[in-house]
């Protein structure tokens with residue numbers, strides 16, 4: 001976190017704030033902070049900004065529900081720009097894009113989607129909403145989830161072979177791969193292994 005007195009606020013008492021996804025380090029949006037917004041952010045742990053158009057303090061997600069949990073605040077080299085690291089609850093942009101810098105051609109990064117999906121799986125397991133397939137699976141136990149994972153792996157293998165012989169479509173392979181990854185996240189949840197532990201191993205291996 002940062003000391004409000006250490007910020008080189010501009011003549012309007014504002015500092016541009018670059019908002020970054022804490023996990024993927026992707027730039028999500030840029031907004032403005034004043035002393036009040038910084039204080040509110042530090043006190044609540046939720047991203048607050050100063051709206052220049054409305055002339056008021058606003059909490060990100062106050063109306064959309066797409067809040068941002070702040071995990072870090074830092075200043076740049078000359079102290080006039082804030083870097084805010086966040087775990088977003090949803091899209092940063094009012095257009096529904098994860099980042100304000102996305103265009104219709106921007107590919108969706110797999111890692112950030114898996115991160116969000118993992119948060120949803122963990123929340124389902126804890127809140128236990130009625131009729132949830134995830135809850136049903138987790139309750140059935142590790143053995144059942146593991147069998148389901150093998151089944152999904154088999155389906156992917158078959159569709160991949162079809163694809164290799166020119167019969168399967170790219171979409172059908174992607175759908176089976178998505179099923180496999182979802183069941184993998186549920187298996188991790190069922191064995192109480194955080195997804196971040198897998199990320200740590202992968203990161204070491206990627207070096």
Ligand SMILES: [Zn+2]
Pocket residue numbers: 029092093094095099100
């Ligand atoms: Zn935007």
